[in-house]
Amino acid sequence: MELLKLVIVDDEPILLQGLLDTYDWESMGFEVVGSAKSGVQALEVIRREQPHVVLTDIRMKQMTGLMVMEEIQKEQISCLFVVLSAYRDFEYAKHACDLGAYAYLLKPIDDEQLRSTMTGAYNTCIKQLRSEEKYESWEQLLLKDDDSFLQVVIQKYVQNLIPEEKITEVFSVLHDLPDNHDFFITVCADIDLVYKITNSLDYEASRYAVIQELEAHVFEHFSYWKFEGEDGNYVFIIKTQQKNAVRQIKTLLEQAKNEEKCPVIASISKPYKGISGIRKSYEEAQKLFGIASASGASAFTIPEDLEEQEDDLNQFSEDREIRIINSIRKNDFVELKETFIDFIYHLPKEEARQCQYLHKVMLRVQFMLQDTYGMNEDMKNQFANYYSNLNHLPAVKAVDVCYKILCRAIELRQEEAGKNETGYFKEYMAEAVAYIEEHLQEEDLSIIATAAHVYLNPVYFGRIFKSTFHMTFKQYLVKKRMDKAKRMLEEGDTSIRTICEEVGISNPSYFSQLFKQYTGKLPSEYKKEYEV
Known part of the structure; x- marks a missing residue:
């Protein structure tokens, strides 16, 4: 495993030493290259070591973890921040999320949650590093495996990392230039992101099964190149001379989707000719996939007349968030639904702010659950998955995810209440x-x-x-x-x-x-x- 650089920051010497000595960071993919006992010292270490990830406490004297994050952003140093906060540090945690923190962990640290978070941070960094690597040694790759090489080149081309002249050169070297009878169709497919967040234990296995099923039903009839898109979904670029290929692909795709129990999101582009058509088909399919993903099976959607809604946002935030929290405390599904509908109908019109208010209410609910009776592993995982996927969730889909998690919180509270009613309350x-x-x-x-x-x-x-x-x-x-x-x-x-x-x-x-x-x-x- 390639080890990435990690810096750990905490102004409590005992806690800092505990973080350094307690955990097997190498097994999580990290080498601790530095530590700091203050925000000022943290800046020096980060500037010197240029770490991939910084694990820092939020509340520190003189210079807080938030101030460190702000300064590092100003200096355009690229690293992920995982922040630590106490249950009561709600405003600090919210501000950290606003600054783009990868994740936050509540003290005392849960070992499994720490490992899960750091694994996710590791994978994110590795993916970013790989995407930044320049493609080299074309001749060697061509000699070794021309088909795999062409697949990589096409991926770079559709993602605007290689100019059209370069991919034309590759096709020429391989004596495989498209002619007037060749069409390119792009198919994007994946499991709905909501399923990933709310069914994290089954997600990877289900995702693998779905792609296997799609390949068995659809792509055995066509030649294609397969890779992961920029948003992590699977991309299949099909080369065909069949005029009715789109209709056939759609029929086969529906058959595959009907055999799977988990929700499959897919999109198909129109057929396009020529090398430029490869990129056109990809861009069209990706755009359609984004629309399909955002408007998939939903418990709620943002109202069409939302832009006409105006409200005092400060009052909106406080009053409606409290009502949502209270409905969960009462284990009242009906009241939760009513208050949540009212909440989304009065969200601000900018999508970024919609996500911000959703994030805020989820933080408040999590702190309420922690402060009252705690959360089981299922609930911890759902909140952690929600936060780690924030950057990939459009506001419409975030609404669905939040509502499902809040409903699940009530279900778990009711289950626990039935086991030990007196202790529970x-x-x-x-x-x-x-x-x-x-x-x-x-x-x-x-x-x-x-x-x-x-x-x-x-x-x-x-x-x-x-x-x-x-x-x-x-x-x-x-x-x-x-x-x-x-x-x-x-x-x-x-x-x-x-x-x-x-x-x-x-x-x-x-x-x-x-x-x-x-x-x-x-x-x-x-x-x-x-x-x-």
């Missing part, structure tokens, strides 16, 4: 208890208000509350009020009326009655026991 109960303590002096404090505060149905909340505390909400509220009254009576000269106000019972007679039921004594009798 312990965070909710802790928040409810804090709310009761804070509002104990309010006479209208009720189970409805408390349940609404933690975003649960009142009836369901009451059942979970009783299961957790072994008493009803009303009994718990009376107990808390009476315990507070006892403390105030024990502490000194506070009047009964003041105590009534502090415990949310305005009627002194009713308070005295409740107090006697709870302690067996009237407030005045209880107070005398603590008088000196």
Whole structure:
């Protein structure tokens, strides 16, 4: 394995040493060529070593990881940034993503997620390095394997890396110049990117099976060159003299797609003549593939009248994001769908900003899940795959992906709730208890208000509350009020009326009655026991 250069940055010496010593970076494809204990030192190391990847903490003194990223961008040093952040560093993480960070990892670092992220970063760097390599030794390649060589040359040609004169020269050397009877048709095919994100474990195997199926059905009838397109999809450039080839290819392609359970996206160009027709067919098929990919089977699409929508974006962001988060906390599919539709109908009209707002709400949901009860591996993988594919997702497709992940979050929460209902809702109960303590002096404090505060149905909340505390909400509220009254009576000269106000019972007679039921004594009798 070719080792790439890695620099690690953290201003906490113990954490930095842990990152350097704990992980087998070579097995992930990296050689640690430098480390830094501050942002300033990080800039020096990056400038000197020119690493392929930088793993850096976001929150550092004096110069943050974000400032390092901004400076490196200004200096046009090419490297990928993987950033580390705590659960509460939401704004930092969002800013890092805006600056183009490849990925971010939450502390404490999950070993599998780190390995997956670094593997993805390695593959991205290797692909970029390979694309930047100049093509050399044409004569040797021609002598060794003219067909493979021609395939590489055609790939470079359609991607505008080789001029038409050069590929014409290659065809001439091979004595294979196209004539007036030769047509070129390009087919682009792949699995829908949504499937990759939401079914990551099955994706590679399914993708391989799909391409094998397509080749078996379609391309055994034609001569073709096969390679990966600029966006990672499979490209087949077909050379044929059949006038009805497009119709035949389309029929065979549909047969192959119908045999596969996973969603296949494909496009076919019109036939074009001549060497220039190779590039025309490729560009047309790629454009059609982008349209097909963006408008594939969708749970949601951006409304056509979106450009007419105007809204206060600050209010949009805060209000609608909170509603989406709350619907997930309540495990309410109906409310999630309603709030998500409202969310996309009010997205800003620029596609880049649409993706930015989608990214932001996904970050907030992830932090909410982490802060409450955590996420299982399925959820972690789906969020990680979403973030790593952001650059390849048009806004329309990103909407579908986000909605499916949010629905899956609710499904997993419901599954977990069924296994251990009391334990599952312990965070909710802790928040409810804090709310009761804070509002104990309010006479209208009720189970409805408390349940609404933690975003649960009142009836369901009451059942979970009783299961957790072994008493009803009303009994718990009376107990808390009476315990507070006892403390105030024990502490000194506070009047009964003041105590009534502090415990949310305005009627002194009713308070005295409740107090006697709870302690067996009237407030005045209880107070005398603590008088000196």
